[in-house]
Amino acid sequence: MTERELGGTSEPTLRDLSEGLIRVYGTDYGVHSPVWITRFTDAARQAETYRKGRVLLAGDAAHVHYPAGGQGLNVGVQDAVNLGWKLAQVIQAMSPEWLLDTYEAERHPVGAKVLQNSLAQVALMRRDDRSQAAWKAVSELLKMDEPRKRYAAMMTGLDIRYDFGEGHPLLGRHMPDLDLVTAKGPQRVFALLHDARPLLLNLGESGGFDIAPWADRVSLIDALFAGPWELPAIGAVTAPTAVLVRPDGYVAWVGDVTQVGLADALTTWFGSPATE
Ligand SMILES: Cc1cc2nc3c(=O)[nH]c(=O)nc-3n(C[C@H](O)[C@H](O)[C@H](O)COP(=O)(O)OP(=O)(O)OC[C@H]3O[C@@H](n4cnc5c(N)ncnc54)[C@H](O)[C@@H]3O)c2cc1C
Structure with missing residues (x-):
């Protein structure tokens, strides 16, 4: 349910939900016993930098976006896994501190792409004629093998290629589980x-x-x-x-x-x- 006004700061209640349903549908369908009610927005924001000295950002602290496509958790966990071993090596003096800067260099562009993708999805979900027409055009494209594979690879994070220079197509990509x-x-x-x-x-x-x-x-x-x-x-x-x-x-x-x-x-x- 989309709220008419932004800015609610209290926890949403069953009553809020019921009133919202009645406003839109004329009935709340007798809604009861919710397991979970929460409020989120379609804010799309990314921290300019993921590292300032000893402060490092990962997950939703580094990027937030509308949950369409279900990418937030995956991106956040991949941030943490990218950072974890680098932190360990720097703390153990195995690697110089610049290794930590590769975290932002690798993960910031990935977060930016996810934001761009979720913004596009929000635009396609609108109900106006033009957005619906764009949705249909994209749906047609996604019936084709190549665009569908690409899109799926993007949404699952399997299209990521870190820039480690020229070379074999595997370089900078995730190793397959052979x-x-x-x-x-x-x-x-x-x-x-x-x-x-x-x-x-x-x-x-x-x-x-x-x-x-x-x-x-x-x-x-x-x-x-x-x-x-x-x-x-x-x-x-x-x-x-x-x-x-x-x-x-x-x-x-x-x-x-x-x-x-x-x-x-x-x-x-x-x-x-x-x-x-
Ligand atoms: C409705 C909805 C549906 C979603 N669906 C999906 C999905 O299907 N797939 C997917 O991949 N992602 C989904 N997401 C996104 C996903 O939930 C988030 O990307 C993910 O939970 C972020 O994890 P995080 O650990 O970075 O941050 P959070 O889960 O926000 O964890 C941060 C924690 O820090 C705590 N905290 C905050 N401030 C302080 C403080 N000062 N001191 C101590 N603790 C503090 C908070 O209480 C919280 O527990 C969805 C999000 C929403 C809102």
């Missing part, structure tokens, strides 16, 4: 991420990597994967021979046949190599 075969038997990629450590997945020749200087913080797993590499937003991609996955599940480096750039990626994301 069924792997490892020395310990079948394992899912996400299960390997449960202990929130960075993961170097060697899908090529077993024993082909030596990351001794980072061994205290990065897990190296030799694995086989025989299935197709398919990403939700972009479809099939060429199979990499290795991937470096951050604790938040995003791919920080992709190997083809060489290991070019691996040491740089390890240093950037997980700190300088340990010296004896």
Whole structure:
């Protein structure tokens, strides 16, 4: 139910709801025993910055929007997961403080996109002729495979690509949850991420990597994967021979046949190599 006036600050009551229904429909249909009544607005706001010194914003403290599309919780949890491992590494002096600035660089554009998307949805939900016409036009588009897939990928956050430079399409995207075969038997990629450590997945020749200087913080797993590499937003991609996955599940480096750039990626994301 949309209230006629903005500005109610008290908790909404069953009586408010009943009166509102009577105003619109002429009856409150005998409404009773509510489980939950709440008030929210279609305010769309984003904090200009997510970090000021030791103060960091995540979740609804960083961005609020109309709940259409149900994206708020997902975006907020992804903010927190993006930030958590970075905070831990900086606190443990494993990484320099600038790592915290990558939090805003990566997550602010994602929040802005969600706001833009929810604003568009609010506009499409209006009842006037023009908004209804726009709604029908968008509905037609969403009957087509490509727009529907893109839209679904956007709403689920699976289209996110952080800017880690040029390279394989996996770079900067979320690692898919593949069924792997490892020395310990079948394992899912996400299960390997449960202990929130960075993961170097060697899908090529077993024993082909030596990351001794980072061994205290990065897990190296030799694995086989025989299935197709398919990403939700972009479809099939060429199979990499290795991937470096951050604790938040995003791919920080992709190997083809060489290991070019691996040491740089390890240093950037997980700190300088340990010296004896
Ligand atoms: C009607 C509605 C439907 C929604 N539906 C969906 C949906 O389907 N899917 C989805 O993903 N998202 C949905 N959302 C959005 C989702 O609920 C929010 O994005 C999410 O709850 C934000 O979580 P948060 O932890 O960042 O903030 P909050 O859930 O707001 O948590 C902040 C907490 O901090 C507490 N607090 C505030 N000030 C202080 C203080 N000074 N000291 C101590 N504690 C304080 C508050 O009491 C609150 O418990 C919906 C939102 C609404 C309103």
